[in-house]
Amino acid sequence: MNRLRFAPLLALALVLSFSLSACAAASRTFFAMDTVMTVSAPLAGDALLAACEEEVRRLEALFSVTEPDSEIARLNETGEAALSDDTARVLGFALEEAALTQGALDVTLYPVVRAWGFTTGDYRVPDDDELAALLARVGWTRVELDGGTVRVPEGTMVDLGSVAKGYASDRLAALLREGGVQSALIDLGGNIYGLGAKADGSPWRIGVRDPKDPSGLAGALSVTDKAVVTSGSYERNFTAPDGTVYGHIFDPATGRPAENGLISVTVVGGSGLECDALSTALYVMGPDRACALLETLDGVEAVLIDDQGAFWITEGLKNAFTPMGAYAWATINWIQK
Amino acid sequence: MGNEKVTLKGNGRRSEPLSGKIKFPIQTRVWIGTLAIAFAVCLAAAAVVWLLPGSRRVARVSVDGAVVREIDLSAVTAEGSFVVEGVGGTNTVTVRPGGVCVSAADCPDQVCVKRGWLEGGAAPIVCLPHRLVIELVSGGDGNALDAISG
Amino acid sequence: MQTKRLTRDAMLTGVALIIFIVEAQIPPLTSVPGIKMGLANIITVYAAFAIGPADAALILAARILLGSVVAGNLSTLMYSAAGGLLCLLAMLGLRRVLSESQLWVASVIGAAAHNLGQIAVAVAVTRTPALLAYLPVLLMSGMIAGLFTGLCAQALVKRMSRK
Known part of the structure; x- marks a missing residue:
């Protein structure tokens, strides 16, 4: 009798422990926006994680330059489009950042990037005449955004690829927060958002890839409730027949892969969208202009690596960044705000 | 008497x-x-x-309690130096395969420099005037990364 | 009476300070931080036993303060103050149970207590518990130094009381 009385309790305990252990491993990996994404949230249910994937797919359908039905594709096709709130917000922010960075971030570079073959994988090096012709169609000031409507002149195209993943990470963080999740790690192909702190209360430890050897690390960041976005030339690049290596981050001023003295830029901040935009822009700007801009920005910290292998780090990360590997004793220049 | x-x-x-x-x-x-x-x-x-046997091979350099560098000494192939800004002065730290030392410092007592190479044991190199500590820790403890940015 | 006391304490402070400053000029004997002879402690031990707790505390406090002004800095002050306080407490506690001839025992234990205080401050300041690895070596050096200063102080007490 006694034994039987405890049986349901035992069963309940078993079920609970199983479901808890299942929860503890809760993460979801999927392929979207041209990259692998993983959302890990120990206490989020499957439904919430599925909603995260759903959200990314929804945004991808809005922003994609290749899906013919997306708002951006329609804009590029017809020169005018009515935008949803999400697209309008992202495009508006990208234009603000373009103004802030004096065009280092330019969402209209798409024709140039396409000519180099970075959208299709058929890489080639366009000649100067072709680049000049393409650059004539480029310029963020050509984009007329008026509330929910956007217009671009003939030949100008918009690509939100440099900010889409950052915005997606913000959206997922918001979604998870609304779902009551206090600790989650969102990894959208290297665009990281550490929501809250780790389950044990300690900060997230985010590695920064070694730009010269992508299998190694240049350092590690400890962050709580922050986005971490790195732009480096290693991510996608191609080697031309003559042996020159071309990176995938383009300088709007030249129409060529940016080579302005930085080989890796990591931005840490509360907004994934801002971090994503800035990591690209700072990379293009080069060390001097990037440091000057960072000095004026509130709530944004950054780790820059220049082509000499030295760090430029904002002082706010003094206790949060640890150089590693081949960079363990690299020079560190602190950027004071 | x-x-x-x-x-x-x-x-x-x-x-x-x-x-x-x-x-x-x-x-x-x-x-x-x-x-x-x-x-x-x-x-x-x-x-x-x-x-104490020198199983711990990561040199952790901290200033005022904050870790500024972590160097896997087993991955060091050639001797190299870097300058660490301590509190009120600087220390030049030199690493070589398996070892680390303070090779120069502008502290008054030079205790950290005299300590010589740290290649094992639990006693760290300290520069109390600059609040700099170099200790050997075993790699990987609590340092595992949650994600990689880039 | 007061003047005599003031003069005596001031003189002892002065002597301790001179010893302290002279010793500070000698480069560290070892590569272990915090190891030194602590010769100025001869005066502290003497004062604690031959005069009294209050005077000993005053002389020690004055010596530490002036010593770090003259030959050190604020961080030296922290180490000396923590070490000195523990050392004094240990010695004053032992004062009751020890005879004059066992004065060196108080000095040995006081010196060890001094090292304990020092390392506690060092751990707190650098936030590195690994510094405790130096504790055994420090205690050993403290005991040796304490024995020496204790015997000196003992001889001093004996000589002064003989007059």
């Missing part, structure tokens, strides 16, 4: 003939014994600390 009783009021060593056997009162002897044992315990502990 030589006949003075030393056992009564204790210390009479000065007046005791050098060849003579010194007798201490029982209380003093207990103190000597206790302190000798304490000393021996410290000696043993120091030996353990100093001779």
